Amino acid sequence: MTTGWRAIHIDEPRLSFGHDQCAEHPKDGLFLFGPVASGQNPARMDVGVIATPAGLEKYSKWIASIEKFIDVPPPAPNRKRNDANTFVWPGFEAVYGAAWPGKPFATCMIDAAELSRRILGADRHQAVYSAVALYEAALRKYLREEDARPQLWFAVVPDDVYKYGRPKSTVPLKLRTPGTRHLGMKAARAILTGGSMFPEEMEAAAVYEYELNFHNQLKARVMDTGQVIQVVKEATLDPPTEKAKAQMQDPATIAWNLSTTSFYKIGGRPWRIADLRDGVCYVGLVFKRIDRPSGRDNACCGAQMFLGSGDGLVFRGAVGPWYSETNDAFHLDQDQAAKLMEMIVRAYKDNHGEAPKELFIHGKTNFEAKEWAGFASAVPQSTKLVGIQIRDNADIKVFRYGANAVMRGTAVVTSETSGYLWTRGYIPRLRTYPGREVPNPLTVEIRRGTADIERVMRDVMSLTKLNFNGAEFCDGLPVTLRFADLVGEILTAGPITPHAPLPFKFYI
Template sequence: MTDLPEVSLTTLFIDEPDLEFGHGQLLDHPKDGLYLYGPAGAPIAGSVVRVGVVGTAVGITDLKSWLARLNAGISVPVAGEREKTDRPHLSDFPGLREAYAITVDEKALVTCNLDLADIERTTTIANHHEAVAKTADLYVDAVVRHLRNEEAAVDVWLMVVPEIVHERCRSTGSGRKSQDLTPGEFAKKTKRREILPLFDGLLDTSAEDIFDDVPDFHRQMKAKLLVHAQPCQIIRETTIAPERHLDRLGRPKRGTQDPATVAWNLATALYYKSQSRPPWKVAGMREGVCYVGFVFKLIPNHRDHHACCAAQMFLSEGDGVVFRGANGPWYTEGKEFHLSKDAARGLIERVIETYRTKFGADPKELFIHGKTKFSPDEWDAFAEAAPSGTTITGVRIRPTSGDMKLFRDGDYPCIRGTAVVLGERDAFLWTSGYTPRLDTYMGPETPNPISVTILRSTGDIPSIAVVLSDILKLTKINYNSAAFADSLPVTVRFADKVGDVLVMGSAQDAERQPFKFYI
């Protein structure tokens, strides 16, 4: 038997990044930092968020009760006999004012009532595209009517949806036998089109616009409200009132997180979507550095397989902006997305221009994160778009699927922040794993790392340790929840969700919007 050569791998450990909260105080956990110090750049204590609600009478009543609980605070449930009594990954929710320095007056909401019978009618339309479009329009039209006819301003809209909307108005897994029609078939079914030269081209075909949107309620809501610059949060009735939705054995139909965790997540989204600054920011971010994530998504029903592209820009403050790029034939035969030189240059120029407008100077470093390599045309465009004082570095970030496993003490998941360095430009980084702060690993199986590769740079190649540290910091930016961290950096984590919204036909007029409108 031939002896295998010993292989020595370089490992390093990146400390858990700190977050900055009110009064410049630092902690590594959003929940603890908010409870002790309040949000970064906190509003005047007790600031009232103006909330608009669209839903059925029952849904609005449930939400009012839930908002009252948010103001009062919610404790973690007492552990059962088979559960750990010490559960550091769970935290009591102290109340909106105590954690976020805001309140919501549940008795003074802007309410738009929908008839459950109307929702039942639209969700059961035979054609799935039409059913989803008309159901989404029930909610969007209520918002638009308010914007046109009422003076009361709304900071954020909460869309409370019955469970039948979730069951029947999704693009996948809806459980219904959808009698979908193609665009041409839809026209034939809904009207008799006479083939007369005099009227050729003059018949109304606007109904076929519904095929420009994927039949998914959540994505259509975001896209339709995007053009009105109205942030919204979609809430299922089963989330805020699980006790009213029981199976035949008297148990809740769907499992939900404990009420305190739901409260943390909803309150974080409520704050982020209603305030000018996010509730926390990553501490110690290097000055003058900008991070950009590329987004590509195939346009539904496009005969030439064209795709939409966009860039997500994230700054040291943690907030982000989404830039819509050009639609085009970006999907290559190699099953990768690549922009033309002009499209790539235009997208990066808009990112740099926005940074310059905000800070009065060009960024010192601009990191572009993507899941694939960049083509020569793309890279040439990046280099040409970069001002003389800006270094652009391309980094590929990809999840792995079990090829690399690392254990601690032979049996336990490795600690989050562990990295195996393969070379000057390549490494595996465990963004998930055992977290000492939580005394647990929040996952069902041995964690997999992400693969990080520094592809190219217009200046000196940055240290792989610096790149890995930046990526770990970007896993702490998810303002849709108050979770400790994500397994992917924000530049990659929400790429699909942003793309899902941008490819919608109803979002075509949205060129640049804050990131909060997409999640």
């Protein structure tokens, strides 16, 4: 029994790679042993490209560069190089054992002039929607006319599309291009709510149902095609100037991160948690506020299910009045909580033949009684259900003697059900703390069900190492919550319609 406060240290979780070898750092394991053995690992990267002629040229140039060794840049003037925190790139096939042909499996060309004209439109909703339409139409045309399918699509976008295709971006007056009739959000809401006798008005108003974000809108609008999309800026593949190059990650780091996420999205398994517990499932709750034309519905709910192997599924729940302005918190009602959990348990059974032995729900807020009753009603008695609240805590600071920050893995157990966990901090493997400010802990609390708090903290530490969107040492948040905001944005980037659970790779 835990009495009083006590400080402990949780060892760095180990990752498993090829030949059942283990390492703490993804780059160490991939460099020495390659990806974990899996029948899904590709022998060849069959990648399609949707791009302007300039974007296609930059893509080909980048593929040629990652076939070979890329050194790390020299240290900045008057700074000592930290070799533990710099990693050369050995070449794609040397890391992943798969060829990445320079010629795309498929190519969909985008008219650069037309794309520029559309993204610079005066009406921002029309501009982003019509720019996305070029990429969407090109992809759908290929799928209609061709039988062969690439395993992954690179949507290469010019820098202007990235710059002006975001929610708060504004186009200078001198650059704006005239567009179709400007409705405005207020008029669009009136039409969407009350209807219109004119189809062209309904069509124009529908544009305002989509988020002002090129990346999220493109992912949402092609979700029904079953095609996995990697959106990448042209400047990421080939920086246009030395100044742009200086503002970005170095080429070796870009090669590690973009290659890792591409290998994962194409079906490969880069690594997994070494010390897996059979039958354990982790679920992160996803909520996103929405601005509906009318009614009480103010949020969309969803969930991300993860296993220690790194497999992940995203479930879309219902739209409803889940957000409380009074409490500044999201909660489901009992019925919707049960329906969401039913989908999760069913998906787990489909993949494993039986229900999970343990199911941990991670959320940023507490679980209300009726909400928890809904979750519990959909879980078989053989499954141990536990609710964990995880929050960033900026009020607690821990300092150590010397120049280094508190060590990652430091934890203070405050009770049998709660404690503080430093997932950010000094990392011995890197011989540095990869951050700028004093690291904050996570507050980890067992809110529902029973579990060992130290076991829960070890699980959270392990889940900080399952981010296949790059090849970094770790994250500050477990993967169950790390991408919750991004997944929520894509779930609500367009009209909210039900669809079957999709792998996590569709959303990152």
